[in-house]
Amino acid sequence: MDFLNSLLVKPFADMVAAPDFLIQVLWEGIVSGVLYALIALGFVLIYKSSRIFNFAQGIMVVFAALTLVGLHEKGVPALLAVPLTLVVMFILAVGIERVVLRPLVNQPDIILFMATIGITLFLVGFGEIIFGGENKVMITEQLYIPTGSFEFEPFGGFVSIEQKDLTAVIGAGLLVIALLVFLNRSKMGRAIRALGDDHQAALSVGISLSTIWVLVWFISGIIALATGIVWGARAGVSFALEVIAFKALPVLMLGGLESVSGAIIGGLMIGILEKLFEIYWGQPLLGGNTETWFAFVFALFVLLFRPQGLFGERIIERV
């Protein structure tokens, strides 16, 4: 009885008893959810257009953030460092397409997946050689990101919302809207979606595979830079950031591998739920640190009922 009580009743009683704390937890969940969603977005774009399960998205985030900070350390003004980083990401996209993807066209999915793990290892080593392995501080102030915090007192409690988190959420929202407009309204965006639907049909109407791939990897690079700035502002820039790539996997699965909106909703859902679970169930009942696995187990359960994810395209198999 006691166990059932602490499992089913007490967490909700706690939530009602301290609504301000609940709001704080929810906000934290939303912020990390936005970050997961951003990384998942990079995955989805590449998966949609090339069926490549891009494991390197996590390291691209680290690499972009490190390049930005590294350039600034070398004396480049912050606002100039951003476009320069984008140039680096573009070169990276071209390089990956030329060296890795082009020779591997038409290989099975798992081979391409392994290739992206190879890219990950390469970039980890490369990044460590160039920028060193130690942690770096994101140049938050130089990029004019506000660092104060808003404080509210709802229900007689206390809620603190950091301005950089708010900036992150708004920035991510704008990025997503820009991306959706680009995908749905522009010619290039339509080409990307066409390629996602059917490679051969797209090729036969004159869409260049390699151009689109470079473009898609470059957009992923832009998203990676945005993620890197936002996450770096919260937790510093280090290679440990790479592990968030794993967090993006359940987000992707939950949302469906092909769906842009699925990635966002999935990200928010996982971000919020894992925080709630950790605070109200994980710490009191399971000894904490449940965030490492909650997202995966949750996504697994959802997949059991919807094998293509919540928003994925229906899987139709033909023999």
Add this chain to the structure above:
Amino acid sequence: MLYRTAGQFKTSYVADHALFPVRQDAWLLAFILLLAFVVFPMTASEFAFRALLIPVLIYALAALGLNILTGYAGQLSLGTAAFMGVGAYACYKMTTIFPGMNLLLAIGLSGFFSAAVGVAFGLPSLRIKGFYLAIATLAAQFFLVWLFEKWAWLYNYNASGAIQVTNIQMLGITVAGPQASAMVQYYFVLGVVCLVTVFAINITRGRIGRMWKAVRDMDIAAELVGINLMKAKLSAFAVSSYIVGIAGALFVFLWRGAAEPVLFDIPLSFRVLFIAIIGGLGSILGNYLGAILIVALPVIISTLPAALGLPIPSAMVEHLNTMIIGALIIAFLIIEPHGLARFWAIIREKLIIWPFPH
């Protein structure tokens, strides 16, 4: 020329389907076994045992387990390290609960625990396919490592949270623990690996193996010709996790000597996956070739600069190592996506028909 098959006539179907249809294959294998059983132990140093020979065998065994699941049955798994962990912790619990237990028996039994866990996490494979299935194995990976950390009973309420192998004797010889000699451990591992390899070769060329391959190539078609998908997939998970579990127990008991939960984290899973893929999915030989490459490469990279007299700091060597391995993985995938085993197959084919091109 060495591989000329002239004069080797097959007069029955049995002979045609034999394990070694070409006699030179058997000789080659005999030569390799001679190296492994006699020459290496006589010549290898303590360092070579600990840094090369034992890890190669153990990694090859883990990759073999993964290869059965991913290469033969077509179910992608990213959670190998966690299943290795289950084997290791099960073996640790058994040897501490029953102190006099035969280590070989304990290792053999610990595989069953990881097989059971593997089947449990394999159940979703009946509904989820492809990359979506990777999430099930990743869930296993993260959940189990978390469990190793939080469930104090598993490591006997140690203050360090790590498991420590004590001296274990078999037939009066210390086989595990700090006092065991590397050569004894090498022979132990070699014996287990040989046994499991023979088992794996036979199971993959038999009825069950063909069932797995049919499921891998197209599971709906396999179902239509009357293969029970549930049986095929779950048996693949069971056999694979059993082998991986044994590899995990060997990993801790006969090589590392101690283990903390972090050891079984995702980098180990990926390392085993690299070995299986670089070696060649759907081949037994490939696991050994892949393991030799992945284990030997860091050793070579870290000793080469010193041998050449180049002053490269050790941190730099480590970074270079990561970078070179990443580049090599990509290079291997581009040159031969089917792995080193296919390389060998091509070379062998060429040797057989040499000097003719076709």
